[in-house]
Amino acid sequence: MKKVLVLGGSRHFGRGVVERLRDAGLDVTVLNRGSSPAPPGVAHLIADRDDEAGLKSALGSRSFDVVLDQVCYTPVQALIARRVLRADRYVMTSTIEVYDQVQTFTPMTESLVPRSPVDVELPWHDEEFLEAHYGEGKRQAEAVFAGGDASFASVRVAHVLGGDDFTGRLRHYVERLDAGDAVEIHAEPRPATFIHASEIADFLTWAARADFTGPVNAGSHGELSALDLAAAITAEPRFRIVERDASPFSFDRYAVLDTSRATDLGFSFSTTTDWLGEAIENLRKA
Template structure:
């Protein structure tokens, strides 16, 4: 039986991925800070991944066939994981934000961002710095793992909607538009790539059991802009054009990922039209 370690996995689509791996018959261990109970039927270890000694103590002599790392945001965290965790394969949940410096009018392939210089001296422990440099932190973490001994893959996840979404980004649109208020957008909002929480949980479980290496983009077919989102929510949406502090998912650059590598590897994505209405209604019901 394949032994899998999931770092994080206590909420949202990470929890869904844990449940899918468990239901597939894998021997699953979840390691996190214990803020929420792990799903039933898995081993639950409690440790702070930023505490190298504590992480080493929690894992003991355990080794794994594969790791799914849901909560790696910096090269420092990646370095600790490389030094402490023994595994043959490592899958890191990355983000569409690794492309935040790319300016293009074509869907973004994985090769546009391959390696990023690693700077462990940056203030990665500062929450404000980390939030402002989210994409850079993920880029550098990818590089650290890619330089390790384990077989490595990174899943660059599109913007996630639906399910038990704690981010409040879609809720921002639904609540404002349902109240007749305006949403703040760029003068010409550009589209991006999205995926349902259910589907990215499926994808992460699939990627954990696969054997490909390198980065792979994960997103549903059918790009969406802020205008598309508002049109799906309200028949008479109201807008306010601003230069900064726009609503979530309003982009001034083309931010669509090319998902042909994932489909070529055998994963079939849904289309955003299959689930967008459901995601909106889930917000209204919550």
Template sequence: MNKVLVLGGSRYFGRGVVERLRDAGMDVTVLNRGSTPAPSGVAHLIADRDDEAGLKAALGSRSFDVVLDQVCYTPVQAEIARRVLRTDRYVMTSTIEVYDQVRTETPMAESLVTPATVDLGLPEYEYGEGKRQAEAVFSAGDTPFVSVRVAHVLGGEDFTGRLRHYVERLDAGDAVDIHAGPRPSTFIHASEIADFLTWATLADFTGPVNAGSHGGLSAVDIARAISIEPRFRVVERDASPFSFDRYAVLDTSRATGLGFSFSSTTDWLGEAIEDARKG
């Protein structure tokens, strides 16, 4: 039985991953700050990952076959984890936003971003840059490392409210604020990314891997899936979530080649919209 440590995993698709790993027969331990209890049948450790001494105390002499890190946002957090956690393989949930500086007209392959520079002295980090630098810290270590670059997640008990923003405005007859000519990006349903992260945790490959459903969506595509006659307002700044002024579609051929089959956004977008409408 593999011993798996999940950092975070207390809500949304992270909890789904924990439950899937447990149901697959893994010996699962969740470590978080204690605001949410772990699912039944899962060990629970309480610590703040930013407190290195407290993290060491909570873990004691424990070691794991694999760590799934759901909540690493900065290189400082990555450095602490690399020093403290004892594991044979490390999987980090990263993001499509590591490509936020890429300008391309073709799907973005993992090789377009190879993080190398780390600045531990910054007081705070932009989301994409923090994830890029966290990837760089782990990649420089000796432990086999995977970064799962997750597309925008929709569906389920989505606490971000981004899709709900569209639903509420369009259902009320209001306009959605978009860029001039909004470009497509890649999306994935919450249940599918939970499946993918479970699969990636139990696999043996290393390196970055993109995760997203087939079929890119633009802000206009999302709006038209919600309303027969959606209204739009073109803005130069402060556009609605998921309105992008750059092409941002992921190339998922590496994951497919490794053996994971993604759905298409048309398979689940309507369900995600209804989830947002109910929520």
């Protein structure tokens, strides 16, 4: 039986990944800081991944066939994981934000992000710095793992909607527009790629069991702009044009993923029209 360690996996789509891996018959262990228990049938280790000694103590002599790292945000965290974790395959949940410096008007392929130079001296422990450099932190973390001994894959996840979404970004649109208020957008909001929480859980489960290496984009077909999201909520959306501090998902750059690599590897994505309406209605019911 294949042994899988999931770092994080306590909320949103992460818990769905853990449950799917368990139900597929894998021997699953979750490691987190103890914020929530693991699902039934899943082993649970409690440690802070930033505490190298504590992480070593929690893991002991354990080794794994696959590590699925849901919560790696910095090269410092990646280096600790490389030193401590023993696994044949390492899969990191990355993000569409690694493309935040790419200027294009065509779907973005994985090759557009070069391997970043790693700088562990930057203040990655500072929450404000990390938030402002989210994409760079993920790029450098990818670079650290790519230079390790384990077989490595990074899943560059599109913007996630639906499910138990704690971010409140789609809710922002639903509540404002249903109340007849306006949402703030750029003068020319650009489209981006989205994916439903259940679909990214399916994809990460599939990726953990696969054997491909390198980065792969994950997102539903059917790009959406802030205008498209608003139109899916109400027939008469109201907007306010701003230069900055726009509503979530109003982008001033084209941010659409090319998912052909994932498709060629054997995964079939849905289309946003398959699930967007239901995601909106679920927020209204909540």
